[in-house]
Amino acid sequence: MKLDEMPTDQLSRTFAALADPTRRAMLARLAAGEATVGQLAEPFALTFAAISKHLAVLEAAGLVSRGRDAKYRPARLDAAPLAAASVWIGDYEQFWKDSLGALDSYLTRLQQGERS
Amino acid sequence: MKLDEMPTDQLSRTFAALADPTRRAMLARLAAGEATVGQLAEPFALTFAAISKHLAVLEAAGLVSRGRDAKYRPARLDAAPLAAASVWIGDYEQFWKDSLGALDSYLTRLQQGERS
DNA sequence: ACTACATTCAACCAATTAGTTGAATGAAAT
DNA sequence: ATTTCATTCAACTAATTGGTTGAATGTAGT
Numbered sequence: 106m107k108l109d110e111m112p113t114d115q116l117s118r119t120f121a122a123l124a125d126p127t128r129r130a131m132l133a134r135l136a137a138g139e140a141t142v143g144q145l146a147e148p149f150a151l152t153f154a155a156i157s158k159h160l161a162v163l164e165a166a167g168l169v170s171r172g173r174d175a176k177y178r179p180a181r182l183d184a185a186p187l188a189a190a191s192v193w194i195g196d197y198e199q200f201w202k203d204s205l206g207a208l209d210s211y212l213t214r215l216q217q218g219e220r221s
Numbered sequence: 222m223k224l225d226e227m228p229t230d231q232l233s234r235t236f237a238a239l240a241d242p243t244r245r246a247m248l249a250r251l252a253a254g255e256a257t258v259g260q261l262a263e264p265f266a267l268t269f270a271a272i273s274k275h276l277a278v279l280e281a282a283g284l285v286s287r288g289r290d291a292k293y294r295p296a297r298l299d300a301a302p303l304a305a306a307s308v309w310i311g312d313y314e315q316f317w318k319d320s321l322g323a324l325d326s327y328l329t330r331l332q333q334g335e336r337s
Numbered sequence: 338a339c340t341a342c343a344t345t346c347a348a349c350c351a352a353t354t355a356g357t358t359g360a361a362t363g364a365a366a367t
Numbered sequence: 368a369t370t371t372c373a374t375t376c377a378a379c380t381a382a383t384t385g386g387t388t389g390a391a392t393g394t395a396g397t
Contacts, residue, residue, distance in 0.1 A: 111328060111331060112331060113242045113245075114242070115331060116242075116245075117240050117241065117242055118240075120236050120237075120239040120240035121236075121237070121240035123236040124233050124234075124236035124237035124240055125233065125354095125355085126229045126230070126232075126233055127355090129229075129232075129309075132313075136312075136313065136316065141373075141374090142373070142374060142375095143372095143373065143374090151355095151356080152356080152357070152358085153373075153374065153375085154356085154357080154358085154374085154375070154376085155355070155356055155357080156374095157374065157375060157376095158354090158355075158356085158375095159355085161375095162354095167331075173364095175364070175365070175373095176363075176364050176365065176371095176372065176373050176374080177364095177373065177374085178373080178374065178375095182313075182316060184313050184316035184317040185317055185326070187310050187313050187316070187317065188317040189328070190310055191307065191310045191311070191314070193245075194303050194306055194307045194310070195307070196252075197248070197252065197298075197300050197303045198307070200252065200298060200300035200303070201300040201301055201303060201304040210301070212227060212305070215227060215228060215231060215283075237384095241384095241385085243385090257343075257344090258343070258344060258345095259342095259343065259344090267385095267386080267387095268386080268387070268388085269343075269344065269345085270344085270345070270346085270386085270387075270388085271385070271386055271387080272344095273344065273345060273346095274345095274384090274385075274386085275385085277345095278384095289394095291343095291394070291395070292341095292342065292343050292344080292393075292394045292395060293343065293344085293394095294343080294344065294345095
């Protein structure tokens with residue numbers, strides 16, 4: 106399958122999953138290796154149920170898969186959807202690459218106006 | 222500013238903006254050049270107000286800026302937030318790059334199971 | 338001044354989301 | 368068999384989202 110035949114809602118689910126800072130932090134944690142719900146919950150002031158729901162969102166996006174290790178259900182990172190998202194964004198690369206320093210000045214603007 | 226000091230909710234707004242297929246299509250249209258609300262609305266069975274709202278979301282994410290040309294308010298693509306998103310995703314590159322063909326097999330799996 | 342047209346505002350609606358609490362399930366350990 | 372512990376389910380809530388309709392605003396043309 107070519108990327109542009111990829112079901113559009115799968116890309117939507119991926120971006121939607123990445124839109125939440127808690128979920129991005131969970132992915133960052135999983136980049137260091139498998140983790141249980143409990144371990145994933147530890148940095149947050151959230152219930153296990155909330156973390157469990159976030160995991161379900163990540164799983165529906167294909168970003169995480171779960172295993173079974175005794176009573177634990179360890180989650181592992183599955184990066185393929187990130188590759189797909191990266192390819193999608195890559196189509197726009199020319200729009201920031203040729204106006205050199207566009208990212209820098211964007212970040213500077215953010216920092217100053219502190220609102221888009 | 223370093224990317225990792227970028228306000229987290231700005232990245233969230235960017236990913237959230239990209240999570241909607243209508244908005245992604247609007248960005249694709251804008252990649253071909255400036256466009257008015259009317260022109261952006263044309264491919265969709267949506268009201269102008271709906272398109273206007275989508276534009277507001279894109280603008281809040283910093284992905285679009287607006288001008289004034291007679292009675293029109295042309296929108297232009299502003300790709301810097303995409304650069305930021307690309308850098309963020311790039312941190313995970315090793316996770317699909319070293320397992321060669323991960324993207325391909327992900328797409329194949331999508332195509333077969335047609336559900337994550 | 339009036340009219341026409343592009344866009345936005347305001348109010349509303351249905352569906353989704355991120356969170357909670359409390360009960361249920363499943364596997365391990367005693 | 369019971370208990371313990373990790374995780375999930377169900378039901379509920381408040382806030383957000385994507386859409387609508389109809390009125391308001393802003394600019395241009397006659």
